[in-house]
Amino acid sequence: MQRGSASLVRRLFTSSRYALDAPSVRHVYSAASPVVSPKALPIWADCIQSNRQHTGLGFTRSSPFANWMQLRDYAGKAKDRSRAPLTPTVSKVKKYKLKAPSSFKFRFRTMKDGQIRRWRAGKRHNAHLKSKAAKRRLRQPAIVHAAYAKVIKKLNFCA
Structure with missing residues (x-):
């Protein structure tokens, strides 16, 4: 060959x-x-x-x-290639409903490494329509986005 x-x-x-x-x-x-x-x-x-x-x-x-x-x-x-990328007009960060500080201490926790975790809302809402995997996923805490964590720390909302 x-x-x-x-x-x-x-x-x-x-x-x-x-x-x-x-x-x-x-x-x-x-x-x-x-x-x-x-x-x-x-x-x-x-x-x-x-x-x-x-x-x-x-x-x-x-x-x-x-x-x-x-x-x-x-x-x-x-x-x-000649055009610069457009600045996004809408934030793509997941938004949470910010409630009164008294309710934050139950929903948000500061971990040992400094990250803030959020226990998911909506576990009871439409529970009969959710699968076991979805309910299990909602039980797990999620890490709060850095921009929101900064605000929560400054306002001293988390326990």
Whole structure:
């Protein structure tokens, strides 16, 4: 197999400079897409394009970069990269209902490592519709998000 591939590579590098439009590559490129400069192309693109064998169909390209010049979605990708990411307008942090400080001492606890844990609300609500796994999950304490933990610590809400 290595001998066969070595001879194929040797043939590619010794063939003429004529290139033929390959049918397998034709669907990847579009005539409506913007033109890419040859400097932006990878090194192997020039080797493949310039070293294809001429099949004798009488159709040749004037430039060795003809197939590789037009790339689909090139303008869209360049436009996406130039824009800075938008700042989210809505907070994606899970929000809890903040009640009076007296109820916080039962719901929130400060652990030994400094994290605040919250025992889940809603264990009784629609209990007949919840599975055993869901009830078990609600019994486990959840770690409070850092932004909320900071507020709870400053207001001294947790026990």
